Amino acid sequence: MPSIVVNKYPLKRLIDEVGPVDQIAIEERVAKFTTRSIKKGSKIQGLNLAVSMVDLTTLEGKDSPGKVQSLCQKAQSPDSELNTPQVAAVCVYPAMVKHARKFLGDSPVKIASVATGFPSGQYPLRTRLQEVKQAVKDGTDEIDMVIHRGAFLSGQVQTVQDEIAAVAEACGEATLKVILEVSELETYDNIRAASFLAMNVLRSNDFIKTSTGKTSGNATLANNQVMLEAIRDFYLESGTPIAMKPAGGIKTAKQALHYLVAVKETLGDEWLNNRRYRFGASSLLNDLLMQLRKQDQGVYQAPWKFSDASSGY
């Protein structure tokens, strides 16, 4: 193809190449996941699996070492009465990484740090990369970066990809999670295109991630599905397995199970672990624990029995 055409509409060309997504049909598809009935043993297994996939998150201006300490405590021992697994990671701001490392030591619970001018990404590349390097130096295992949505939507897809590649390089051994901020990309076509854009410069078991949790739109089963299908197509084509993290808006155990059904039926067994799938969430963990205790003890639980629960009423 003549290069003048190639350069004219790079975003359209990217969408043409990875193919479109039909909104109504994919929303219909994911509605079927919600009709799966998960009972008894499979429910307990699913809830525990979900616990092990939680990136327990605190991303607030008022975060302090004390808050991070209690988060780390909860991450390592989610429930004193239940034999639940530890969560996958704690997810904090870069300045909190060194505190988290202090509290977690060499615990298997990972530290994930948002970086790259989270949540907007509207900072010079140089300082964004500097943030990544500092967080890695402070002991983070994982970096959750944001893509430059402004560049993506204005068609500068090569810039977006180059930046992701640069961040991946800055990560060194740390796992990279690329936040697409799906609510700002707006269409499923864009989400699928951005997924491929990122995956092409990611390494095995690096993540693509839906949202920052800082905009009005969060993870939904549908945008999760668009990304799972992109991961599947990319894997079958390239052999490189990419991991997935929906974030924001997943508050209940029931929702989490629906997401897991989507993983099971789209990517299969090899993605049903916390190396390949995570939930970015803060309140989800308590609901998972409530449901697990209900399964264990047979009675519905009051919220105040769970630490850091928001409701005391």
Add this chain to the structure above:
Amino acid sequence: MSRIPVTKTPKAYVGGKFIRSESGRVFPLNNKRGQFLCNIPECTRKDTRNAVEVAGKAGGAWASRTSYNRGQILYRLGEMMEARAEELAQAVAITGAVTLAAARREVASTIDRVVYYSGWTDKYEQVLGNTNPVAGPFFNFSVTEPVGVIGVFASDSPSLLGLISQVLPIITSGNSVVALASSTNPYPAVLLGEMLATSDLPGGVLNILTGFRDELLETFASHEHIRGLDLSLDVDGKKQAEILAAESIKRLKVREQENTRYWSSEKAQSVYAIRSFLEFKTTWHPIGV
């Protein structure tokens, strides 16, 4: 001594051409005193087959003309008939079965009926089709489509008004027609063929055979390419036609063999006559980005 007039040889009208029967057979048309008037082609199964073939070829193009264009063409047919109204009246009255005065009234009604249907071409869809408010994020609409080639046995009486009243609603929507003219007085149909040739109706859209129901009923009813039948028939014929039509599930409308009173009334013209030879197609499309 007066001039010896040139007599006209009646012919069937198929594919825009005037034909004799492939069989070479004719039957005499006499007036009611038994005097010979002319020979009429006695069309056969093979003539029917040929007519269906040209109707099948012409139908698609006719249906894909704009509704506006179909309306103009049918209105033009009305104009042609009006200009030759007296000639048509003479033809209707030729056997003496109806008076010339009655024939003139019949021709006037016939022309009005042509104009009536010409006005429907770009409106029936708006009355019969619709969008459907389904319970979901879909744009859903039902449109009509012509059925295809339709076989017609025209009423014996009225010989011209019956034929036009049966055929016009069918071609209005883009179907094509193979019609068998009245056996008792095919002469007006023969003349109509000549007017069709000078109207802008594409050849093959309306084909007019002459001959006998008994001979052609089986072919009309069983020919799989004929997708619908509008037949003026006696009781026995109706049953036989319906049995044979079942094999290819034809759309059917059967009527009395003759019914002057009905065809002369306003009730005989209706958008529901157009509806009888329409298919409804419903399309679903998601509303999304």
Add this chain to the structure above:
Amino acid sequence: MPTQRKNSRNTRRRKTPELLFGDLWEFDPAPESADPKLKESYSLYIDGQQSAPKSRKYFESINPGTEKALTRIPAAGKADVNDAFSAATNGLNKYWSKLSGKDRGKYLYRIARLLQDRAREFAVAESLDGGKPIKESRDFDIPMAAAHFFYYAGWADKLEYALPGGSYSPYGVVGQIIPWNFPLLMLAWKIAPALATGNCVVIKPAETTSITALKFAEILQEAELPPGVVNIVSGAGATGQLIVNHPAAKKIAFTGSTDVGKAIMRATAGTGKGLTLELGGKAANIVFEDAPIDQAVEGVINGIFFNQGHVCCAGSRLLIQESIAKTFVQKLKTRIASLRVGNPLDKNTDIGAINSKEQLDKINDLVKSGVKEGAELFQSSCSLPGQGWFFRPSLFDGVTQSHRIAREEIFGPVLSILTFRTVSEAIEKANNTAYGLSAGVWTDKGSKILKMSTALKAGVVWANTYNKFDPTSPFGGYKESGCGREGGKQGICDYLKVEY
């Protein structure tokens, strides 16, 4: 796409990447526990009464998921059908023709509501008797049946808007014969518009799936529908013939096979009876290279495996554009691997039991012919229950137009895959059939959809979706797929005699 960069961690490529759909996280059985409230034996419903058949004959209704008998169903004989028509004629003259449209509508509203009240019970009965997955009977069949009554209830006093300028009247008593694939839904499709337009009904459910029709009689009683307005007579083909041939039947509405439809048309020849026939299909589901591929895969799956493929409008012929055929078929195979075949009552079952042994034999026969004619068979490796009539979801690749499996209706979970290169070839292949019920089109280009929709000779065209139904949306076929429409405004018109 911007340059693909090979990171050092990526270079160790696996031979052929595959996905593993195993049992790492298996779903425990989740049987629907609602009580279907079945009786040991059922009665006919004639003149508002539950009555034993004068024929004294019964047959068993078998659960296709277990092959065990569920209950006894009466086989209506000549005397019973005569009684039903007498009751219907009486119901028409004495009650139904005397009611205003408004009041007819009120009865239909009652029926809709009562059906909604007992939806779960009916769903379980439907799945037990017919073999369809409970999620379909629960989420589709029963709610859609209620929706049809609700929709047509509102038409009853507004008929003049369905036929503007028309002069019309109800047929009187109509005979209705329905199939086994959507038993209660087909009953609703038939009864609701018939009653709304002022007709009375004698209806026969299919012999393998009579239970919900006979349970529906309970709802009619609860609704206090006047006696004789609806009469339900169960039985096999012989009972159906009695209905078709009964002189009091002024119209016959039939859904079923094309062969039987033709026989009905012959049987009613010369009688002046009205006809609505909803017959077989061999729909083309056409996927263009610019389609939203994963949604098309899902649509094709839904198009052929919905209700075990026991759907007259099933997308049984897949036409794929050659350029994407290989990828697309691979995606279909991957998708099939995660379909769950099993106990119809399990809430997680995607594909239930084949309705009858007879149907299973027919599917087996056609699949054998496909193999014999050289098409390439792919079947899911899923496990099947030890008991009951089940069939693995199946694909035939490399099918041509002349294969039996491309021409005959299989009415089972078997997809025939053909390819095309150009739009005109797709249209030609899609229309190359005596049927014309439905078609599917998958493309991202809007104008192409309208072009295809116009060119396809089918009564329903689904663009970028498939197997969608709605009470407001007319359904019915071109050519040998039948005549007349059910649903929507058009469904009203076909239950009225229009004078012109």
